[in-house]
Amino acid sequence: MERARYIMIGGFLGAGKTTSIQEFARHLDAQGLRVGLITNDQGVGLVDTAIGKANRFPVEEIAGGCFCCRFDSLVDAAANLSTENRPDVFLAEPVGSCTDLVATVSLPLQQIYGEDYIVAPLSVVIDPVRARRVFGLEEGKKLSSNVCYIYEKQLEEAEVIVINKIDLLDADQLRELRQVLTDKYPSAQLVIISAREKQNLAQWFEAVLTGESKPLRVMDVDYDRYGDGEALLGWLNTTLRLTAADDEEFDGNALLRELATSLRTLLRARDIEVVHLKMTLSSADDPYEIGSINLVRSDDEPHSSHQLTEPLEEGELSLNIRAEAAPEILEAATVAALAEVFAQLADVNCQSTHMASFRPGYPTPVHRVEKL
Numbered sequence: 256m257e258r259a260r261y262i263m264i265g266g267f268l269g270a271g272k273t274t275s276i277q278e279f280a281r282h283l284d285a286q287g288l289r290v291g292l293i294t295n296d297q298g299v300g301l302v303d304t305a306i307g308k309a310n311r312f313p314v315e316e317i318a319g320g321c322f323c324c325r326f327d328s329l330v331d332a333a334a335n336l337s338t339e340n341r342p343d344v345f346l347a348e349p350v351g352s353c354t355d356l357v358a359t360v361s362l363p364l365q366q367i368y369g370e371d372y373i374v375a376p377l378s379v380v381i382d383p384v385r386a387r388r389v390f391g392l393e394e395g396k397k398l399s400s401n402v403c404y405i406y407e408k409q410l411e412e413a414e415v416i417v418i419n420k421i422d423l424l425d426a427d428q429l430r431e432l433r434q435v436l437t438d439k440y441p442s443a444q445l446v447i448i449s450a451r452e453k454q455n456l457a458q459w460f461e462a463v464l465t466g467e468s469k470p471l472r473v474m475d476v477d478y479d480r481y482g483d484g485e486a487l488l489g490w491l492n493t494t495l496r497l498t499a500a501d502d503e504e505f506d507g508n509a510l511l512r513e514l515a516t517s518l519r520t521l522l523r524a525r526d527i528e529v530v531h532l533k534m535t536l537s538s539a540d541d542p543y544e545i546g547s548i549n550l551v552r553s554d555d556e557p558h559s560s561h562q563l564t565e566p567l568e569e570g571e572l573s574l575n576i577r578a579e580a581a582p583e584i585l586e587a588a589t590v591a592a593l594a595e596v597f598a599q600l601a602d603v604n605c606q607s608t609h610m611a612s613f614r615p616g617y618p619t620p621v622h623r624v625e626k627l
């Protein structure tokens with residue numbers, strides 16, 4: 256049997272990994288290749304999984320820990336996707352606060368499961384506005400030093416650096432960022448895309464579809480700094496069931512916008528930097544009918560990436576927040592925003608089915624290849 260290709264697309268929270276992976280999956284599907292998606296999170300109730308399913312791709316979710324710390328679940332997820340129709344290509348999205356993926360995932364996969372998988376070069380996607388702030392090229396709220404440590408480690412191990420969202424930059428801003436990245440990470444291949452606008456994707460897809468991961472070295476990682484950086488980020492995942500009274504319907508797109516705006520206002524008032532707030536609202540009648548909204552910086556506007564085409568009678572809302580804040584603060588802000596928005600929607604019943612907020616635990620990979 257031909258080996259399946261395992262493609263991992265990493266990068267910081269909100270960089271555009273899920274958007275890129277959905278485009279990549281469409282590209283492969285159009286070529287008649289079978290695709291399997293693997294999503295990953297520290298918690299359960301994932302927006303990324305809902306988006307993959309809405310786009311009709313087979314998805315396996317590894318919840319409750321990152322790939323490196325749940326390596327066996329990663330292998331199991333690939334096996335589950337293979338029971339009916341083995342994918343030709345796996346597209347895997349690691350947690351956005353995760354690094355050291357070459358030593359803890361790519362190399363162990365090659366060494367232990369090399370007969371089953373061709374492991375593609377590791378891509379790391381970046382949001383150029385966030386990157387320009389991390390590298391001091393523009394003003395704006397800074398992430399804490401140990402969160403920036405993770406950010407830079409992600410880039411240090413990248414075999415392909417993908418500057419995404421070039422639609423947000425002018426030519427000078429892009430040139431400055433390219434210069435910093437080529438100076439700091441000279442061995443990485445650099446590609447420049449807009450996943451949302453579907454610009455320049457072919458060159459990147461080609462690189463990871465034909466190449467194989469060949470890291471030049473295993474990078475040093477200070478796990479105490481890495482663990483501290485992860486723990487500075489609070490996570491909140493909640494799922495709610497929304498039901499309109501009697502035979503009424505409600506506007507799901509407006510509801511998502513109001514909730515995102517209210518949350519942003521409450522978090523900004525406490526000077527909290529959101530790194531990714533994402534929500535999906537899916538119709539109870541049709542799982543492929545989905546609305547979605549995202550916020551990737553506290554000073555940005557919420558952006559809708561999927562619109563519901565019709566008003567809803569009943570739906571499931573998933574809300575994921577990752578921000579530099581204590582989980583209790585995220586939970587209080589969420590409860591307050593929900594109360595504010597639903598006070599104006601007296602005829603919509605909102606019932607929480609799941610709520611979890613936490614700081615990620617210390618990263619403890621199952622395998623780590625120490626040197627080549």
Ligand SMILES: Nc1nc2c(ncn2[C@@H]2O[C@H](COP(=O)(O)OP(=O)(O)O)[C@@H](O)[C@H]2O)c(=O)[nH]1
Binds near residue numbers: 269272274452550558
């Ligand atoms: N302007 C712009 N926004 C994008 C682009 N690609 C993704 N985004 C947006 O960035 C946000 C986060 O994207 P997502 O794929 O969920 O990021 P992830 O956390 O890395 O998986 C969403 O609102 C996307 O629509 C792009 O090329 N340009």
Ligand SMILES: [Mg+2]
Binds near residue numbers: 272274303
């Ligand atoms: Mg994602």
